[in-house]
Amino acid sequence: MSWQAWATVAIIVLAMALFASEKVRIDLVALMMLAALVILGIVSPLDALSGFSNEATVTVAAMFALSMGIERSGALEPLIRLLSRIRQPWLLTLAMMLAIAPIGAFVKNIALVATFLPLALRVCQRTHTSPARVLMPMAYAAQMGGVCTLIGTSSNLLADSLARKHHLQGFGVFEFAPLGVVLAVVGITYLMLVGRWLLPRHVDAEQPVQADVGKYVTELEVTADSALIGQSIAAAKLGEKYGVYPLELLRGEKRMWSPHSQEIAEGDVLLVRGDWDKIEDFQHRAGLRNAPESRYVKDRERSRVMIELMVAPASPVEGRRFAETGIGWRYDAVVLAIHRRGQVLRDKLSDVGLAVGDVLLALVDEDALANLRNDEAFIVLSERDEAHRTPRKAFYAVGIMLAVVVVSGMRWLPIPIAAICGAVAMALTGCFGRKDVYEGMDWKIIILLGAILPLGMAIDKTGLSHTLVQLGLGVVGSHGPLAALLMVYLLTALLTELMGHNPSVVLMVGIAASVAGAMHVDPRPFVVAVAFAAATSFATPVGYPTNTMVYYAGGYRFTDFMKVGIPLILVFCALSMWLIPHFWPFHPAAAH
Structure with missing residues (x-):
């Protein structure tokens, strides 16, 4: 191989390590990869920027806006009200x-x-049921639905776009549906009959459950009439x-070196940990006051509500302290306590950098x-208000989404143009506010897509694709195209768990097409295998964003996803090996 090919391999390996470690944001990793490819002269500056104008990137951005319109117009709330009447956990699942x-x-997953x-x-x-019994199947179902259409997930759009770059016929909006529906039906059946016995039945006291998300950490200030004054x-x-456990004793800006033996004085702040109900009981009985709330100087006559907030995956506030997020002044909010799974915080709340999955207990102005x-x-974990929704906007949002699907499905307009028109229509009809479309856009994913697409060009230009194909064919030997299809599917599934679904699609589509070419069969079945293997990531909580969300909210362990997800991936793989050649034959002309 040339030095450019070896350099590309090194860049891919380093990027995979960074993706898997989650220590660097995924969009930043993609930009670092792009910069390295340009600096080394592996791709031209023009090719490097082409990913941001790619139709997959544009379509994903527009689909984010359409999904936002569906969510914020209240179109899903009649269904939510219906589901809220269910009393049996298995029936709810x-x-x-x-x-x-x-x-x-x-709709965006x-x-x-x-x-x-x-x-x-x-x-x-x-119903006194562990959330772990419900949340993982819910996340998996969102993935199963997303793979059924071309616009359901960004990895499908990427696979289609990259296939066109390799001069293959593109996929229709509903072309994935026959296979996707079969897999979804089998997957739901598996989760109800087999998966439910593999899911954890009880959640540790250290792990989050609704109404007592966990052991909160908060600051309590000692008042003049506190019963604790003079005691250690x-x-x-x-x-x-009281069932409350002190972590630190703060006096002004100083942290006392021996908090348990230090005598408590008026004005001291205790950093304590415990269930919120017990913390409140301790606060009242010991004559303390919540320090963050006491520093809250807004109009006390206004109605405030206490809510639980979870920091969402890909949140722009990740790594920031609460004061830096802007929600204090934007929503008239004050954080009373914070819970971080698997970690006991020992910093003042104002010094804590937020992380994905953190649960904040906050007082918020009711109007905000x-x-x-x-x-x-x-993600607001407390009950949602429905007063701001109007049936008219919900009707508009659903109608516009259906129009986009029909127009693009009938090929009257290209998918990116239809999606952009739909986003404009939702904005004009008030399905979301003027600034919502920019504030709610998942820019990390858009930057990731734009920056990582040139990697496929680098793999082709350096000859790395040809080398990898020869290695793969050496493994497959003379076992035929089905064995090669199996190899592509399993390799994509493995890469997805390590580095996420979009990077794995970019890495594998060109290789899959080359493998098909070397075996003198139609490449489309191989592209479909890549799309489906990437879009159904069940084995880890980091392979897909919805898995990450329920991992924190459901109190799962990493191994819980492996126990339930790996058998499901193998079931999907076996079904795909049977059905993909049926729906997309290796030799289309011979099939007709």
Whole structure:
């Protein structure tokens, strides 16, 4: 291989390591990869920028806007109200999957799961059921639905766009549906009959459940009439008496070096951890006040509500301190406590950098709550308000989405143009606000798509694709195209769990097409295998954003996804090996 090919391999390996580590944002990793390819002269500056004008990137951006219109217009709320009446957990799981899978074919999966997540948690609380029994099937159903249409997930759009770049025939909007529907039906059946026995039945006390998301950390200030003044923390025996556990004693800006033996004085701030109900009881009985709330100087006459917020995947507030997020002044909000799964925080709340999955207990102005629910940086885990929705806007949103699907499905307009027209129509009819489309856009995914697409060009130009194909054919030997299809599917599934679904599609579509060419068969079945293997990531909580969301909210362990997801991937793989050649024959002319 040439030095350019070896350099491309090194860039891919480094990017995979960074994707898997999650220590660097995925869009930044893609931009670093793009910069390296240009600096080394592997791709030209013009090719490097071509990904941002690619039709897949444009379509994904427009589909984000369409999904936002469906969500924010209240189009899903009649269904949510219907599901909220269910009392049996197993029936809720089944109903959730049957509702989410069809909607997931047209609505962004993250927005869909964020909309149904509070409902699932409330029903689990009411029926005393672990959320872990419901949330993972819900996330999987969103993926199963997304793979059924070309516009259901960004990896399908990417696969179609890259196939066209290799001079293959593109895919229709519903061309994936026959295979996708079969897999969805089998997947839902598996989750109800087999998966339910593999899901955890109980959640650790350390893990989040609705209404008591976990062991919150908060700051309590000692008042002049507190019963704790003059005592040490050790002598007060807070854990035995109140079920609240002190972490630190703060005096002004100083952190006391021996908090348990230090005598408590007026004005000291205790950093404590415990269930919120016990913290509140301790606060009242010991004569303390919540320090963040006491610093809240807004108009106290206005009505405020206490809510739970979870930091969403790909949230723009990730890594920022609460004061830097802007939600304090935008929504008149103050954070009272914070819970981080698997970690005991020992910093002042104002110094904590937020992470995905953090749950914040916050006081919010009641009038600002509706706007906060529309902020995609957070998922509101408490009950949702419905007053700001109007049936007229919901009708407009559903009608516009159907029009986009019909127009693009009938090929009257290219998919990117139809999606852009739909987004404009939703904006004009008020399905979302003027700024919503920019604030709610998942820019990380758009930047990722634009920056990573030139990697496929680099793989082709350097001859790396040819080398990888020869290695793959050496493994397959003389076992025929079905064995090669199996190899492509399994390799894509593995790469997806390591680096995410979009990068794996970019890496594999060119290789899959080359493998098909070397075997003198139609490349389209191989592209379909890549699309389906990438869009159904079940084995880890990091392979797909919806998995990440329920991982934190459901209190799962990493191995829970492996126990349920790996058998499901193998079932999908076996079905795909049988059905893909049936729907997309290796020799189309011979099939006719």
